[in-house]
Amino acid sequence: MATNTRSLAIVTGASAGIGYELAKCCAQNGFDLVIAADEPKIQQAAHDLRGLGAQVEAIQVDLATQQGVEQLYGMVKGRPVDALLANAGHGLGKAFLDQDFDEVRHVIDTNITGTIDLIHKVAREMCGRGQGRILVTGSIAGFLPGTFQAVYNGTKAFIDSFSWALRNELKDSGVTVTCLMPGPTETEFFERADMLDTKVGQQKKDDPADVAKTGFEAMMKGEGDVVSGLKNKLQAAAANVTPSSVLAEQHRRMAEPETAK
Ligand SMILES: NC(=O)c1ccc[n+]([C@@H]2O[C@H](COP(=O)([O-])OP(=O)(O)OC[C@H]3O[C@@H](n4cnc5c(N)ncnc54)[C@H](OP(=O)(O)O)[C@@H]3O)[C@@H](O)[C@H]2O)c1
Numbered sequence: 001m002a003t004n005t006r007s008l009a010i011v012t013g014a015s016a017g018i019g020y021e022l023a024k025c026c027a028q029n030g031f032d033l034v035i036a037a038d039e040p041k042i043q044q045a046a047h048d049l050r051g052l053g054a055q056v057e058a059i060q061v062d063l064a065t066q067q068g069v070e071q072l073y074g075m076v077k078g079r080p081v082d083a084l085l086a087n088a089g090h091g092l093g094k095a096f097l098d099q100d101f102d103e104v105r106h107v108i109d110t111n112i113t114g115t116i117d118l119i120h121k122v123a124r125e126m127c128g129r130g131q132g133r134i135l136v137t138g139s140i141a142g143f144l145p146g147t148f149q150a151v152y153n154g155t156k157a158f159i160d161s162f163s164w165a166l167r168n169e170l171k172d173s174g175v176t177v178t179c180l181m182p183g184p185t186e187t188e189f190f191e192r193a194d195m196l197d198t199k200v201g202q203q204k205k206d207d208p209a210d211v212a213k214t215g216f217e218a219m220m221k222g223e224g225d226v227v228s229g230l231k232n233k234l235q236a237a238a239a240n241v242t243p244s245s246v247l248a249e250q251h252r253r254m255a256e257p258e259t260a261k
Contacts, residue, residue: 006032006055008081010072010122012063012115013088014049015042017187018137018180021212022085027054029216031083036072038062038088063088064109069117080129083219084122086115087137087180091152091193093201094257104151111155116162123166123175130174135219136163138179140232143239145248148255149193160225167224176222180215182206183232200254202261206232 009026013019015037023035023045032055035046039060046058059075061068089111092103119134126132139153142160146153163179170177184190185208190201211228218226227233239247253259 006030007083008032008034008076008079009083009085010034010036010076010081010118011085011087012036012072012118013137014058015039015045017189018182018185018208018212018215019085019087020045021209022087022135022216023049024052024209025212025216026083026085027052027056029220032056034059034072034075036061036063036068036075036088038068062110063114063118064106065114066117069114069121073118073121081122081125081132083133083135084119084126085135085137085215085219086119087135088115089137089155091149091189091195093149093190093193093195093198093255095148096150099151107151108155111152112158115159119166123170126175127170127173132175133219133222134166134175134177135215136177136179137215138163138181138225140181140183140227140236140239142181143236143247144251145244146255147248147252148198148257149195149251152193153251164224176219178215178219178223179225180211180218181225181227181232181236182211182215183227183229183235185211185228195255197258197260198255199259199261 009031011023014023014035042058046056049056138160139156141153142156167177184205186205195201214228
């Protein structure tokens with residue numbers, strides 16, 4: 001009987017953007033894949049990733065829901081998970097009081113609740129075996145009060161913080177936790193967040209393949225966090241010594257509707 005010697009990675013939000021590129025890094029580095037996203041094009045992503053030699057199972061689920069997370073975890077069918085890349089997430093632009101609260105809740109349920117629910121399930125199994133790698137996609141947005149994207153930035157502040165705390169809790173377990181913190185990246189993110197009329201929505205952004213490679217390599221080395229790109233590293237460092245009122249005003253200039261030139 002053939003035995004499968006490839007490792008297994010779960011990648012969420014793998015249909016597009018940074019998540020698709022993370023899944024490619026996994027496939028090119030000996031991982032089979034279980035991938036998830038909430039639209040049918042996850043199947044096209046699976047087809048393309050199989051072309052890189054990986055066995056790929058794909059599921060279309062809303063990871064903002066408990067049922068969606070359980071369905072995804074059920075796809076693993078008891079096989080040990082060597083790497084979890086918890087990347088699915090989305091933004092929401094405009095002023096908080098102009099946002100639809102169902103959409104607000106969906107941002108929180110996807111970026112926080114669904115993300116840590118999946119991590120809770122997978123990390124328990126990893127700790128039981130004494131090995132595993134977890135990469136969470138946070139953001140440098142977690143350092144900035146997100147005027148005109150207030151809830152999203154708050155979710156990323158949660159994820160950036162949670163990731164370091166879990167890493168410390170698991171430091172003697174054989175399981176590593178790494179937080180990838182991208183800056184503005186050329187994906188569907190800003191269109192989906194209805195932010196194409198903003199300065200940040202229109203500015204030149206990082207290449208998602210470069211961002212994913214940085215994150216994948218940091219995960220494989222077991223690093224604590226990684227900010228992708230020099231400009232973002234400088235922005236993250238400056239945020240640590242800048243008053244929150246100034247950061248909030250700077251964010252207004254980037255994310256207020258109709259700030260695009
Ligand atoms: N782009 C940036 O500037 C930037 C910067 C910092 C951090 N990030 C973070 O990077 C991660 C990936 O974003 P991206 O820029 O690559 O955006 P993207 O191109 O819009 O990709 C987002 C992915 O997440 C999936 N997703 C979103 N909500 C989901 C849900 N409720 N259930 C299941 N799947 C869901 C999407 O699936 P469908 O396609 O099926 O909807 C898609 O595959 C996010 O966590 C984001 O917050 C992005």
